[in-house]
Amino acid sequence: MQKILNQKHSKETFLYTIMNTLERASYYGIRALFVIYMIGETLKMEHAKAFEVYGIFFISIIFSKIIGAVVGDLFIGNKKAIIIGGLIQALGAFSLxxxxxxxxxxxLFLISIGSGFFTTNLHSNFGKLYLEKLQLSDAGFTILYLSSNLGSFFGILLLGYLGEKYGYSIGFLATGFLTLLSIAPLLFIKEKSIHDKIIDNKISFKKRLQTIFITFSVVGLFWLFYELASVRNSDLIFQFSEISALNISRYLWNSLSAIFILPISLIAILLWTFFYINQISKLTLGLLFAILSLGILLFIPEIPLKEHVYIYIGSLLLFSISEILIAPVVQSTLTKYGNPKYLAILMSIISLPVRLFTFLLIPFKEELDNSIQLSFxxxxxxxxxxxxxxxxxTYFNSRKPKQTI
Structure with missing residues (x-):
């Protein structure tokens, strides 16, 4: 652990954070509303069709991020791409x-395109704020990650309430105005020009490529395996919510992890703002906490009792620590080892590895879907x-002269 001297977060960090919070509140608010809207009295869509549309929308976001990143990095610039994305996303909300x-x-088409343009280009510009103070980048991206969680939490809560209380049109209208509002802080941010001289030439291209590949692979496989194991979490939430003595709604059960994220993120931000811990250490600790989180679930029987709820809450707490140790590291690693001129493109493919690795499980999909315990x-x-x-x-690599990440 190394003390960080004479470095601090800039005002642009907090302006981008406000933008991200507002846009994520809008995006997740729409996601919370439109499935219920599709199967409601207005459209009366069948459940299977509604979830099919939801799945297509979710997949389209992945590709729209890549398109938005390419346009931002290679053609119009990241700042213009953010503005265009926000306007398109707002228009999509109004169309609903x-x-x-x-x-x-x-x-949904416009929201998919708009969100893709907005998010990857915002993350790229955010990362560029830390090119000359890389030791702070983990803390910076943790701030951004926290803002995404806060935005999604309050977006679902507030916009879901507006939609159910005053009608879906009011809810969608509010999400549109919220997206427009998210663009406003950009007026106070001057986009910095990026030159090749910013890249640390002491690190070879091969080393950069290797580090990015390893990070993508480790984090992609981690989220793949966690998605498999998390079916046990979903089953436990259902069973705990059915225990009347606990008197806790299923909505609150689903929100517990978000509640833990806030204090843990704040602690991590403060710690990493003043002390530098290399990214290998963070990834390793994150993986170990994830094992502990899932491991203690083995002490909960197939049919849990109310006293087992404390074990489950402990598991959620441990995984929240794991998530904060792992999630921001990918973006800060790309910021350090990627070419800043193409940073949005790199940011846009963060979610691809886990989707690609999913294809490896296709031959076993039926068995995994039919057994919660096997999947876990x-x-x-x-x-x-x-x-x-x-x-x-990392141990065998550490025995060679090298740069640590």
Whole structure:
């Protein structure tokens, strides 16, 4: 651990954070509303069709991020891409106010394109703030990650309430204005020009490529295995919510992890603002906390009792620590080792590895879907093997002269 001297977060950090919070509140507010809207009295869509539309929308976001990043990095600049994305996303939210299938599909299409343009280019510009103070980048991206969680939490809470209380059109209208509001802080931010001289030429291209590949692979496999193991979490939430003695709604159960994220993020931000801990250490600790989080679930029987709720809450707390140790590291690693001229493009492919690794499980999909315990065991075992492999890799690599990440 090394003390960080004479470095601090800039006002632009907090302006971008405000933008991200507002846009994420709008985006997740829309996600909370439109499935219920589709199957409601207005459109009366069948449940299967509604979830199919939701799945297509979710996948389209992945590709729209890549398109938005390419346009921002190579053609119009990241700042203009953010503005255009915000305007398109707001237009999509307003289109949803038209109570028809046409309004639904055109609205979701525009929101997908707009969100893709907005998020990756914002993250790219945010990362560029730390090119000359890389030791602060983990703390910076933790601030941004916290803002995403706060935005999604309050967006679902507030916009969901508006939609249910005053009608879906009011909810969608509010999300549109919230997206427009998210662009406003950009007026106070001057975009810095990026030159090749910013890249640390002491690190070879091969080393940069290797570090980015390893980080993508480790984090991609981690989230893949965790998704497999998390079916146990979903099952426990359902069973705990059915225990009347606990008197806790299923909504609150689903929000517990978000509640833990706030204090843990604040502690991490303060710690990493004043002390530098290298990214390998953070990733390793994050993987170990994830193993502990899933491991203690083994002490909860298949049919849990109310006294087992404390074990489950402990598991959520440990995973929240793991998440904060792992999630921001990918973006800060790309900021350090990537070419800043193409940073948005790199940011846009963060979620691709886990989707690509998912194809490896297709032959076993039926067995995993039919057994919660099997899926959990595969997920936990996968994270254990991944952690041991990563520790072994970093140990043997540390014996060679090299740059640490």
């Amino acid at each position: 106010c038209n109570p028809s299938i046409y309004g639904l599909y055109s609205g 065991n595969v997920g936990l075992t996968g994270i254990i093997i991944l952690t041991l492999g990563f520790i072994s890799y």
